Amino acid sequence: MILAIALMSFSATMAIKGSNTVFPVAQLWIEELEEKYPDLQITLEGAGSSTGIAALFNGTADIANTSRWMKESEISKMHEDGSYFIPFVVAYDGIALIVNKELGIDNITTKQLKNIYTGKAKRWSQVDPNLPNKPIIFYTRNTASGTYETFSKKILGDDRMDPRARMVESTQLEMESVSKNPYAIAYVGYGYVNDKVKVLDLNGVTPTLDSILTSEYFLSRPLFMWVDATDGFPNTGDVKKYITFGLSEKGQELVEEAGYVAAYGQ
């Protein structure tokens, strides 16, 4: 009896895993959906894009949120397994570069940024002689993060990130550290930015809804939700309900509420 209940409630639960960046969007959608369909049970976990894709492969998630496209290794694994995952673009996001409010810098170039993260510039005065001669404390997300993937691909290219980069497990931790530490710099999803930190312009472009959607802002990217369509497109069921809602007018409104740029309806 108890087992039956456990099984029933288990089968009725839809699991979503993946990117920390997409997390706030999924959270808002779930809140709204659970009001609409009280029977619907959804669990949400943010542990990095790679974790989401890995969970889709081993069947522990129904939807994988990612803030990056699939890696080559994942695509070839998909071919090997004979599985077929399809992406939905749910929103656009910019990676915002944040520093402490006290630091006298408003704009940074991709070159300066690369120098910081490859360890060539170790002090702020080496970035700009007007800045204080203090060490640069630079934060990065861990390697499971899609934000990390996008950032290192677009800024570092083939170069390695300096090992002195502080790898942290969550975006909140980066925000917390930068808001307290006058000489820290970090990169976070645009949706996480609040007024405790200062957002830098990149190559003279301010990250705004407009500049992100048009990719005029260099560090912009689409956000995805991946669905397993190995046995055909999921025409019915909870996954379909969820995706349909997300791409609806209301769903896209919630994307903007989460601080990102709506992918549709502009």
Place this chain on the structure above:
Amino acid sequence: MVIGLTSRDLKNQTNTVLINIIAFSGIVILVLLTSFIVKESLPALTNVGAELFTSQYWYPTDTNNPEFGMLALLVGSLYITGLTSLFVIPLGYIVAFFLYEYAGEKEIKFIKSGIDLLSGVPSVVIGAFMLVYVSPLFLEVGIYSPENILLAALGLTILSLPYTASLMQEALSSVDRSLKEGALALGSTKFTAGFKVVTRAALSGILNAVILTVNRVIGETMVVLMAAGGAAIIPQSLTDPARPLTAVIASEMGEVAAGSMHYSSLFVAGLILLVISFGMTLIARVIIQRYKHG
């Protein structure tokens, strides 16, 4: 009567078998776990080889040129463990010594329940506490690297102090009272009796406590993941960040593709920790034996 006897025998035998099975299951699990870790780490050990231990560059996800050097991670683990031991062993001994020698009944009760409460605090709470309340203090004194090995070691000290103190107190209490009474009767002070006579007699127990503490500290994950700073470098000063082996396993095991070289090298990290822990336990055994016979 005969039936009664056999059913009693049967009961006895079933119980014996059950107890044996449960007792041995621990060993079976240990053997399985070890062979699992060894098996999973073999691909990295054979393919990557010496680079694992000689290179300090940990770039397992580099698509063009992945590198699996664990030197910086291992050194980070050892630094933090050493520093923590430096704090927690004297502190633990002092607490134990006070409880044994000076504390009245009320004080013992008070301190003991404090220790019990502290030992129940989850490591993630201690990690968050260090990060939110202690690390900003570094900024105030002009150290702009607020997550560092000192912060992690302080957190680990809080975490392991109850454990160390209880173990040491047990060691002191297990010494025969007559030794202490004899020393006091010969005119030694309370401090001398405790420090020179009882402590010497309890030395094997205290060393055992030290080794168990070190073992526990080196395997701790959450505090170092949160507070150590997360940079895979060989720290040069107390305020440098580090990324210990346990933190790397916790951070990366969730995303790694099963069967990849990255996956296997994370098991090598686990194997290193296992070997260290095994070695420490072995040393503890030898020390205890030696002191018992000597």
